[in-house]
């Protein structure tokens with residue numbers, strides 16, 4: 001069974017007081033033995049990563065950065081390395097979010113370099129991919145996600161993919177727009193990605209890899225998305241900023257028995 005992974009990407013939002021309150025509530029929720037067995041993660045802005053790590057220490061909630069620089073260190077003003085994230089206690093990092101691809105011009109190769117740096121530093125990774133609206137309208141969704149996926153997995157050991165990398169399918173047209181992919185649309189691309197992973201890395205690995213969906217996930221649509229056979233959790237932006245909605249999503253993202261053991 002693949003245990004669902006529900007992660008909150010706070011982007012450039014929330015500040016100390018709200019973060020402290022959120023973490024107190026999340027700690028209590030994470031400790032609730034009766035809650036569904038989804039894995040939880042929080043991705044705060046860099047400056048708050050250490051604070052969130054400390055606030056959630058021992059809770060089992062993963063904490064990570066929203067990107068990292070591919071170099072270990074050096075003259076890169078304004079950047080943060082994977083090693084630094086690890087040094088302050090982060091366990092994860094997101095790479096290849098469409099906002100980074102679009103706003104910071106990150107190419108597939110740039111995203112792959114960040115993935116490699118993260119793994120080398122000991123961080124687990126959420127690697128994002130997804131098509132834009134024009135790409136979908138042109139019938140190029142599969143070609144685009146294949147190109148992005150291939151760049152991410154090429155040459156990586158299957159065991160690393162199965163145990164340390166989660167892929168987040170985030171159609172760009174659904175991010176922050178309030179427009180969610182239908183469960184059928186999400187499942188279609190997730191099944192395609194899993195088949196592609198099977199071709200590239202073998203069916204055994206593909207059956208274990210976690211595939212999150214992201215893009216306007218909310219308490220009222222998460223259950224039907226997670227019911228889909230190949231949707232193993234959610235990467236949540238806007239609806240992760242209020243504890244009440246993140247908690248509702250985490251409760252509904254119940255442990256659906258998908259695939260084989262991870």
Ligand code: PGA
Pocket residue numbers: 009170174175176177178214215216217235236237238239
């Ligand atoms: P959203 O963002 O939930 O606000 O659409 C998702 C994401 O960008 O990861």
